[in-house]
Amino acid sequence: MxxxxxxxxxxxxxxxxxxxxxxxxxxxxxxxxxxxxxxxxxxxxxxxxxxxxxxxxxxxxxxxxxxxxxxxxxxxxxxxxxxxxxxxxxxxxxxxxxxxxxxxxxFDQARDRLLTGQVDRNDWFDLRFRTLHHFQRIEQHSALGFSGPRIDLIPHQLYIADEVAHRHAPRVLLADEVGLGKTIEAGLILHRLLLTGRAERALILVPDSLTHQWLVELLRRFSLNVSLLDETQSQAHGSDNPFESAQLVLASQGWLFANPQRQEQALASQFDMLIVDEAHHLDWNEAGSGPGYRCVEQLAAVIPGLLLLTATPEQMGINSHFARLRLLDPERYHDLERFKAEESHYTEVASAIDALAALPGDPDARARVSAVADDRDSQALLATLCNSEASKAQQDTARAQLSEALLDRHGTGRVMFRNSRRHVGGFPERRLHLAPLALPPAYRRIVRRLERDDDYLDELLIETGMDHPDVLIYPDAAYRELSDDPLNSEPWWHIDPRVNWLLEKLSDDGDSGFANDKVLVIAHHRETAEGLAEGLRVLGGYHAPVFHEDLSLIERDRAAAAFADDEDGAQVLVCSEIGSEGRNFQFCRHLVMFDMPQHPDQLEQRIGRLDRIGQLNAIELHIPTFEGSPGQRLLRWYHEGMDAFSAPHGVGSELFEAFGDALADALLDDETLDEIIAETRTMFSAKLAEHDAGRNRLLELNACRPARAQQVIDAVRELDEDPALPRYIERALDVFGVDSQEIGKGLIHLKPSQHMLDGLPGLVKGEEGYTATLSRAQALARDDVQRLSWEHPLIREMMGRVLDGTMGNSALALLRHDAIPGGRLMAELVFRTHCPAPKKLHLNRFLPPTAVRVLLDESGANLTSKISFTGLGKNLQKVNKSLARDLIKSRHDQLRQLLTQGEGEAERQLPSIVENAEAQMRAHLDAELARLTALAEHNPAVRGTEIDALKNERQALSEAIENTRLRLDSVRVIITVDADR
The missing domain is CATH 2.30.30.930 (SH3 type barrels.)
Incomplete structure (x- = not known):
């Protein structure tokens, strides 16, 4: 029946x-x-x-x-x-x-699935328990968010990322010198905030020329999928707000700044983080501000987190620098004169920090420290340091703590991080190669007439429509504008000796030639870049891609990619001035400056395209210059006045502000130029000494604290070398149906099998998959190889699918053991802490989902402490599902009883879990709150909202931890069988 x-x-x-x-x-x-x-x-x-x-x-x-x-x-x-x-x-x-x-x-809960006979494979249950264990461990790890990105472990970058990402809604200026990795720092901060839940949505605004570079960089280095938004895509969303279409939105500044409607939509989109690259282009002064500045100012007022990136925080002087800080904290930076007065105090603080090394023996040093160590705690540390009865260890500890306190309370690191090449070290040498050339007749006629006729300059400005001193510095541009002159009938590149000089260098395979090397050429004007590329093609047969501001983003990326290709790529890339901003060409060592930029910071931007962290070769700077020309005089000012080609010094803006106008007037007068160069050199030395003693010295000390940076690096390496990772990956790939094949040199190839579960990142059935490695060095050496880590999207997706779904939450296995008679039943129950809380609290650093394992035999005896999970698993055998369902059906009442008893056993462990999490939370946040509260009394850069947010966070975390409950996560029924069966 x-x-x-x-x-x-x-x-x-x-x-x-x-x-x-x-x-x-x-x-x-x-x-x-x-x-x-x-x-x-x-x-x-x-x-x-x-x-x-x-x-x-x-x-x-x-x-x-x-x-x-x-x-x-x-x-x-x-x-x-x-x-x-x-x-x-x-x-x-x-x-x-x-x-x-x-x-x-x-029936998705473990209890329901088990009692209705729905059981999974035993290896699924094993993977679920191990996933929960590893997830708990990784979520609490101090390197979370930093171990996954494809980056070198560079101390200053990791220090800044760790310092900033720990703050509530961080608002800082990343102002490292060109080539020190501001983009990486911003990516690390964003990556950690996303993984910890402190941020879910970010808006990234970059110059038009850098949108695709950011897109690729975030994907390749950080595995962050960003939506690139422009007007075409915005219109495709119809009446919907296009900024709501993705969690991470990347947009060009030019597009957004010029579009009030889109700005309103961005303001309404509730982003958690705003990142603005090349922020020095935002125009502000006390009388008013430009559209870009106003847009960012409005966004910064409603978006909690803000990262401003600029390699030249004072490019347009102290006022421009103040304007960036206003965006970060308008309440703190509201008075320009007061800000200037504060800056003057930094010399005293830097001197005191340096004086710590001379203590306890130097009375003068003690006086310098005491003058700024004006609070009770600092005075107590100073007393310990100067106490003759204190041990050397006590004095060293006091010295380190006092240095930290002075930096915290008087430094500028709360809002600004600036590392210099001198501070970071390890950068290659810069070598300057000057190539004096004779002025061609067409250019010489203009220069000679300018030298003889004082009124001709005004006539030339009117006739060419150019500005002063452009008309003097860029003779090819003046030649083009005077094309109606019968003497100027030929294209400029036909008569310009610099073109032939470059062709000779490109074909020269000697030590001074470029024949076997990539060459980046930068000229000031787009027309010059285009003409030069045409000249190289016609006169020498060279295909030289051109990179300039009027190209579309795709065309710019195509030009850069053609230059970067090692095998079939172009040997030379010709850029207009825009090519000197943002792009990374560190695979190249030869830079040709076809002409001179007018501003020292533009000069440094040019060199910074090659002189970056990771550059393995000396930077060869080649400058063809016309003898006796205004361009050569400008070069002399750079070279002799401020040593601009040897290294970045950070004072170019101040020198240009002081001498720029006089320099422009002296470009036709060697005697006056000599005086300006001498005055520039004097001011250069003084400013360098002043900055090194004051603000720059403090920034240098504060931008990377070596001991803490090393702690972060050690933590990242600990995860890199985690022996559990390869074992977990092997198990997970097998369960999810991904074939992995070792192909040598630490590489494995991942390929979907016919039985692969759908929806795994980067793996699609029917496609070839990809090559991966666990080695950071391997991944850095090969862009075509992905690096597997605990933070890789594939691993995160598999862990998420296991923990958030039903996979493996019920199972049945057979246990064959000589010492255990057949027919016995055991229940292995795994409970998980459940603590609902907003993601932004990052509760997991104190109480991630925590496993509580309970192993009961059929009599109710608790065997958890006697039989480990791994030890038990080694002796288990699989059973087919139909037999498993029959076995479960026959033991329903017994299983219900064990499930109920197991809940009681697990509940007894909950108080200690909650107590430990509460203690960790208070130890961490109470210390940080005390530090910030004390800091706020001395350093106005500590925002009151930051302290209030930390207090609210502590209260919310305490309530969430107190409400922690346990729930049954998974259960495995174990039936013993006779050993001889």
């Missing part, structure tokens, strides 16, 4: 997602089941139906079709149907026929 009766409730073993089914009709051969929730009907053979009868027992919670819940106490059967007896949520006695159970009931 059939076990089926109309009205009974069953679930499909192979299609549990169909929900709760109802028997419509049945006979001796077949049964038809209606799954109302999914509107599906199935007909099965009664002898082989992959179905499990749904039967609830005492303590189970069920849902009626009318929407009310009942906790089952008992049940009764009549005509093959069950009626459940229990109480509803109000405590009222109720009865619920199984025909009235809700069709939408899902």
């Amino acid at each position: 059939s076990d089926f009766s109309p009205g009974q409730r069953w679930i499909s073993d192979g299609e549990a997602e169909l929900g709760l089914g109802t028997v419509l009709n049945c006979d001796t051969r077949s049964v038809t089941i209606l799954f109302s929730a999914s509107q599906e009907t199935r007909t099965y053979n009664t002898r082989q139906a992959p179905l499990t009868r749904v039967m609830f027992g005492s303590g189970d919670r069920v849902l009626s079709a009318d929407g009310w819940h009942m906790v089952v106490d008992d049940s009764k059967a009549s005509d093959g149907l069950i009626t459940y007896i229990g109480e509803d949520s109000q405590g009222n006695p109720r009865e619920l026929p199984e025909t009235k159970l809700a069709d939408t009931m899902q």
Whole structure:
């Protein structure tokens, strides 16, 4: 006779997602089941139906079709149907026929799946437990967010990222010199904030020319998928707000700054973080501000976090620098004169920090320190340092703590980080190669007339429409503008000796030639770059891509890619001035400056395209210059007045502000120029000494604290070398159906198998997959190789799928052991802490989902401490699902009892988990709160909102931890069998 009766409730073993089914009709051969929730009907053979009868027992919670819940106490059967007896949520006695159970009931919890016979593979259960263990460990690790990115472990970058990412809604200026990795620092900060939940949405605004570079960099280095938004894509969203279309939005500054409607949409989009690259282009003065500055100012007022990136924080002087700081904290930086006065105090603080090295023996040093160590704690540390009875270890500790305190309380590191090449070290030599050339007749006529006729300059400015001193510095541009002159009938590149000089260098395979090397050429004007590329093609047969401001983003990227290609790429790339901003060409060592920029910071931007961290060769700077020309005089000012070609000095803006106008007037007068160069050199030396003693010295000390940077590096290396990672990856790939093949040199190739589970990042069925490595060095050496880490999207996705889904949350296995008789039952229960809290609290650093394992035998004895998870797993054997369902059905009552007992055993461990998490949280936040509160008394850069936010965070975390509960995460039933079977 059939076990089926109309009205009974069953679930499909192979299609549990169909929900709760109802028997419509049945006979001796077949049964038809209606799954109302999914509107599906199935007909099965009664002898082989992959179905499990749904039967609830005492303590189970069920849902009626009318929407009310009942906790089952008992049940009764009549005509093959069950009626459940229990109480509803109000405590009222109720009865619920199984025909009235809700069709939408899902059996995804471990208890429900087990008791309804839905069991997974044993290796799935094993992976689930290990995933929970590793997730708990990694979420609490101090290197979370820093170990995954494809970066070198460079101290100053990791220090800044760690310092900034720990703050509530960080608002800072990243102002490292060109080539020191501001983009990497911003990416690290963003990556950590995203992984910890402190930020979920970010808006990144960059110059038009850098949008694709940022897009690629964030994807390649940080595995962050960013949506590039422009007007075309915005219009495709119709009336919807395009900024709501993605969590991470990248947009060009030029597009957004010129579009008030899009600005309003961005303001309404509730971003957590705003990142602005090349922020020195934002125009502000006390009288007013430009559209770009106003846009960023409005966004910064509503977006909690703000990162401003600029290699030249004082490019346009102290006023420009103050303007950036106003964006970070308008309440703190509201008075320009007061800000200037504060800057003057930095020399005294820097002198005191340097004087610490001379203590305790130098009375003068003690006086310098005491003058700024004006609070009780600092004076106590100073007293310890100068105490003759204190041990050397005590004095060293006091010296280190006092240095930290002075930097914290008087330094500028709360809002600005600036590392210099001198401070970081390890940069290659810069070599200057000057190539004096004779002025061609067409250029010489103009220069000679300018030297003889004082009025001709005014005539030339009117005739060419150019500005002064451009008309003097760029003779090819003046030649082009005078094209109506019969003497100027040929293209400028036909008559310009610099073009032939470059062609000779490109073909020269000697020590001074470029024949076997890449060459970057930068000229000031777009027209010059285009003409030069044409001249190289016509006169020498060289294909030289051109990179300038009028190209589309795709065209710029195509030009840069053609230059970067080692095998078939172009030998030379010609850029206009825009090519000197943002782009990284460190694979190249030869830079040709076809002409001179007018501003020292533009000169440094040019050199910084090659002179970057990671550059392995000396930088060869080649400058063709016309003898006796204004351009050569400008070069002399750079070279002799401020040593601009040897290294960045950070004082060019101040020198240009002081001498720029006089320099422009002296470009035709060697005698006056000599005087200006001498005055420039004097001021250069004085300013360098002043900055080194004051603000720059403080920034240098504060921008990278070596001991803390090393701690971050050690933590990252600990995760890099984690022996558990390769073992976990192997297990996870096997469970998810990904084939992995070792191909030598630490590389593996990942390829989807026919049985791969869908939705894994980078892996699509039918495609070839990709090559990966666990080695950071391998991944850095090869862009085509992905680096697997605990933070890689594939690993994060697999862990998330395991922990957030049902995979492996119920299983059954056989245990064959000589010492254990057959027929015994054990239940291995894994509970997980559950603590709902907003992501922004980053609760997981103190209390991530934590596993509590309980192993019970059939008598209820707790064997957890006697039999480890790994030890037990080694002796388990798999069992087919149909036998597993039969075994579970035969032990229902016993299993229910063990599940209930296991909850009690686990609950006894919860108080210690909660207490430990609370202690960790308070130890961390109380110390940080005390530090910030004391710091705020001396350093106005500490925002009151930051302290209030930390207090609120501590309170919210305490409440969340207190409300932690345990829930059953997974359960494995273990049946013993005789060893000889």
